[in-house]
Amino acid sequence: MRATIRTTLSVVAVSALLSACGGGSMTLQSPSFPTPLVEKLPVKVGLRLSPEMEQFSHEEKVFGRETWSVDFGDANARLFRQLFDHMFTDVTILTADDNPDLLPIDALVETSIDAFEFSVPEQTSSNSFAVWIRYRLKVYDKRGDMVANWPVSAYGKSETKALGGSDALERAALLAMRDAAALMIMKLDAETGIGSLGAMAAPATAETPQDSEEDVKVSVSSDNTSSFAAGGIDQDAI
Template sequence: MNKWHRIKMLHCFLTTAVVTGCASTQVSLETDFPSPLVEKQSTRIAFIINESLTDFVHTETVEKGGDFVIEVGSAQRGLFERLAAGLFSNHTFFNSIGDQSISSLAIEPEIRELQFATPDQTRTDYYEVWMRYDFKLYDLERNLTSTWSIPAYGKANKNNHTGKRDGLEAAALSACRDVMAVFSIRFSSEQLISDWLNLDSPTTQDGSE
């Protein structure tokens, strides 16, 4: 190996190191979710999965940490399809609450915010992701009646993952599973939901008790 060749290799090594060090961390959730093992609800429900949910991307620049792009939107359709399949015996999906063919109670999930932390920031061993979901509840006339908020949290031990991308992906996945778990367990006991489901009962529709 001549001297010129060695200099070229060193240059290549340093360039790679600098480029890798400054590159952004791109996290994308492409995974399958399990269906919840709970008693199915018989009420007919319309799930509204709109573009703002499926296109949700969180971008943030962390001082001395670079740029982070966390795409959780791509996993949302699969998440809610699995959730609905486990929780409701009669459900349909729509892209917008404006769809005239919706004839049942409708629920529209929305990611209101996402925050994350890396082990470098918190000086712990964990990647962490916090998400807040808002579930907008619509009556039979597609009027917004109330909003059910669910905070979700996921973390991943840095020792189980190779790098920031893998760690944040695992933490975000854990947060998504967390929201599914809370939704499926609390759906049958939450007062807000009971009141909303009552809007579908025949007595309420007739206006008589």
């Protein structure tokens, strides 16, 4: 009997040690975002979300051994739907099969995830998890011409001290998504000119696709992985 208990305890201890060294996983379960204090733009917007916005997951080996997996589920789609509902007077969600020409909209916004990265405390010799997400927003006018191509780079960080490992990673991911929302609320109109595409507004002035990279410098390596070089504070908001 005693030998059995000892064996069981040993197995539990070894399992605990292995799991402590073996990475972790995080699942964002139906996160909710606060209602933003913002005035709606008088624009009828069609929002088309890319497939990865509806289901995004990522797995990575840190230092070639610890496997970390993150599962956003439909959290990104949820964020954009909710955010656009608060930012525009009229929002229509389009599926891949919907033809925007047949819908009464002033502008079409296509969103996708360009890049995703995270760091664990061992990588940065800190107590924090960090998450970087870069979304891409392509804005089209009524005629179907692309008027803006805007990368939205967001960053979130959370300590492991107050939260457990996967909880801290989840919090960092949530903060990164909130950071993206904050950036879009502040700069979407200025960066894309979407406010001027409304039926009541003056004709759009932005005629050529823009790719503004001022918020983040991104380098793309040969293996098609992207790395973020900067985040930052938005002085316009201060």
